[in-house]
Amino acid sequence: MALEESHVRRAAHLARLAVSDDQATGFVEDLSRILDMVDQLQRVDTEGVAPLAHPLDATQRLRADEITETNQRDSFQRCAPAVEDGLYLVPRVVE
Amino acid sequence: MQWETVIGLEVHVQLATRSKIFSGASTAFGAEPNTQACAVDLGLPGVLPVLNEQAVAMAVQFGLAVHAEIPEVSVFDRKNYFYPDLPKGYQTSQMYHPIVGAGEVEITLDDDNTKCIRIHHAHLEEDAGKSLHEDFHGMTGIDLNRAGTPLLEIVSEPDMRSAKEAAAYLKAIHSIVTYLGISDGNMAEGSMRCDVNVSVRPQGQAEFGTRAEIKNVNSFRFVERAIAFEVERQIELIEDGGKVVQETRLFDPERDETRSMRTKEEANDYRYFPCPDLLPVVLDQAYLDHLRSQLPELPADKRARFQTELGLSAYDANVLSASREMAEFFEEVHRVCGDAKQAANWVQGELSGALNRENLSIQNSPVSAHQLGELISRVLDDTINGKAAKQVFQALWNGQGKSADEVIEAKGLKQVTDAGAVESMIDQVIAESPAQVAQYRDSEPEKRGKMIGYFVGQVMKASRGTANPQQVNGLLKEKLDALL
Numbered sequence: 225m226a227l228e229e230s231h232v233r234r235a236a237h238l239a240r241l242a243v244s245d246d247q248a249t250g251f252v253e254d255l256s257r258i259l260d261m262v263d264q265l266q267r268v269d270t271e272g273v274a275p276l277a278h279p280l281d282a283t284q285r286l287r288a289d290e291i292t293e294t295n296q297r298d299s300f301q302r303c304a305p306a307v308e309d310g311l312y313l314v315p316r317v318v319e
Numbered sequence: 320m321q322w323e324t325v326i327g328l329e330v331h332v333q334l335a336t337r338s339k340i341f342s343g344a345s346t347a348f349g350a351e352p353n354t355q356a357c358a359v360d361l362g363l364p365g366v367l368p369v370l371n372e373q374a375v376a377m378a379v380q381f382g383l384a385v386h387a388e389i390p391e392v393s394v395f396d397r398k399n400y401f402y403p404d405l406p407k408g409y410q411t412s413q414m415y416h417p418i419v420g421a422g423e424v425e426i427t428l429d430d431d432n433t434k435c436i437r438i439h440h441a442h443l444e445e446d447a448g449k450s451l452h453e454d455f456h457g458m459t460g461i462d463l464n465r466a467g468t469p470l471l472e473i474v475s476e477p478d479m480r481s482a483k484e485a486a487a488y489l490k491a492i493h494s495i496v497t498y499l500g501i502s503d504g505n506m507a508e509g510s511m512r513c514d515v516n517v518s519v520r521p522q523g524q525a526e527f528g529t530r531a532e533i534k535n536v537n538s539f540r541f542v543e544r545a546i547a548f549e550v551e552r553q554i555e556l557i558e559d560g561g562k563v564v565q566e567t568r569l570f571d572p573e574r575d576e577t578r579s580m581r582t583k584e585e586a587n588d589y590r591y592f593p594c595p596d597l598l599p600v601v602l603d604q605a606y607l608d609h610l611r612s613q614l615p616e617l618p619a620d621k622r623a624r625f626q627t628e629l630g631l632s633a634y635d636a637n638v639l640s641a642s643r644e645m646a647e648f649f650e651e652v653h654r655v656c657g658d659a660k661q662a663a664n665w666v667q668g669e670l671s672g673a674l675n676r677e678n679l680s681i682q683n684s685p686v687s688a689h690q691l692g693e694l695i696s697r698v699l700d701d702t703i704n705g706k707a708a709k710q711v712f713q714a715l716w717n718g719q720g721k722s723a724d725e726v727i728e729a730k731g732l733k734q735v736t737d738a739g740a741v742e743s744m745i746d747q748v749i750a751e752s753p754a755q756v757a758q759y760r761d762s763e764p765e766k767r768g769k770m771i772g773y774f775v776g777q778v779m780k781a782s783r784g785t786a787n788p789q790q791v792n793g794l795l796k797e798k799l800d801a802l803l
Binding site for chain 1: 336337338342343344345351352353354355356357358361363369370371372373374375392394399401402403416450451452455457458459460461462463588590593595597598599600601
């Protein structure tokens with residue numbers, strides 16, 4: 225698949241990554257090679273093969289609905305840059 | 320031009336588990352901020368989710384209740400987007416293999432007709448935290464207590480054709496989840512939230528119009544209002560030569576309007592992929608059979624049984640089965656007094672009236688179902704008449720007595736059915752009303768039936784309301800006619 229710089233820019237935006245112009249050109253080449261490999265995989269005949277959700281041949285184990293966690297807010301908030309009234313503070317977001 | 324409205328709903332139901340869907344933190348409402356957000360909910364490095372068996376069971380119970388297919392295998396996917404109240408950078412959800420497949424819900428319309436609304440699917444996912452945009456020196460405050468709370472998102476087919484149908488559907492979902500006990504259904508606390516997809520098309524056109532999605536419509540009333548506004552907006556737009564664009568809109572209940580949030584071009588690309596931290600969930604037939612055997616009687620079945628077995632009208636059956644609490648109250652009243660029609664009348668009449676006046680829910684009724692049942696029994700066995708029954712009800716409501724019998728005794732409301740006592744009261748009334756007796760005697764026979772009302776009233780007054788009106792009527796007629 226032919227990848228263009230606009231694709232790289234969009235992917236970077238969605239991942240909230242700052243990408244310089246030089247980097248963007250490099251990523252176009254790198255990512256194109258990865259996509260070529262995906263193209264190669266796509267050519268394999270998978271007719272009649274169910275898509276695999278997980279590589280392990282196991283099923284999800286469930287836990288009982290019990291409260292096992294205690295309040296550790298103080299220790300969690302020690303590594304937060306800003307807190308107030310028990311809230312984590314982040315740069316203002318308005319939808 | 321005649322327009323037709325097409326509506327589909329996505330309802331998010333908060334499941335009533337004790338702990339979160341992927342962690343052992345509490346889901347209790349109203350705790351201090353971030354005191355119920357553990358390392359898993361915060362998305363700290365190295366943590367792994369472990370699925371809550373109760374969330375799975377509740378989702379499946381819902382599926383069984385709406386006669387849905389429950390696939391053997393379901394898979395969790397990551398829905399990727401950035402927002403500060405989503406610390407992992409993705410919401411764990413189910414995109415391609417949801418836990419509940421296609422089903423259907425019966426809704427009841429105003430004219431007591433029913434309609435089937437198809438469910439496309441329902442999937443499990445985790446809730447996000449809460450952003451508080453109030454004054455934090457230009458910053459936003461984040462409370463992650465809600466992050467990781469289990470949600471069941473129920474997606475309908477676009478089968479509704481009016482705001483009323485949409486509200487009826489939401490009510491039907493509400494009664495199913497509360498009957499099942501899988502959610503408290505408390506809309507004010509956000510336990511049930513709803514996104515509405517609305518489009519319009521010319522009457523008779525087969526293909527759908529372009530739809531708008533209205534976010535976060537959080538009460539039965541708002542659903543109707545938001546749709547009414549949106550339908551009018553779209554029709555006006557088209558009739559003025561414009562075009563509806565596919566977009567997300569927000570309902571503002573204060574201004575009673577919807578506003579654009581983002582258009583399709585700005586829409587997020589969520590880049591769903593299977594969550595590598597969670598294995599596929601496999602449910603076997605024995606598990607489904609076990610859950611099916613535990614299902615309570617559901618609203619639609621109850622409604623049908625109230626009509627066929629108890630002989631109630633469609634209207635009564637619908638009102639009395641609308642909520643589990645109402646149905647249980649009515650069934651207890653009926654069990655105690657044995658007369659379904661009377662039980663239905665009292666619950667919907669005297670009791671509902673009193674509850675509405677004081678803005679109480681039926682769970683908080685000062686008169687218990689047992690007390691009401693006994694009260695009705697006393698009317699049925701002629702211990703008291705209908706008028707006295709209302710007095711007894713009022714006394715029980717005000718806490719003046721523990722049972723109907725106690726109130727009847729204390730207030731001397733027992734109906735006088737002893738023919739001798741009634742007769743002597745009648746004799747006295749006749750003796751004291753010579754003018755009315757003369758009038759009765761002189762009037763046309765067909766008019767006498769009406770005139771007897773005066774005498775009945777006097778006798779009832781003399782008995783302080785404790786006489787049986789039918790008995791008084793019969794005896795009076797005999798005695799007056801004997802004077803002719």
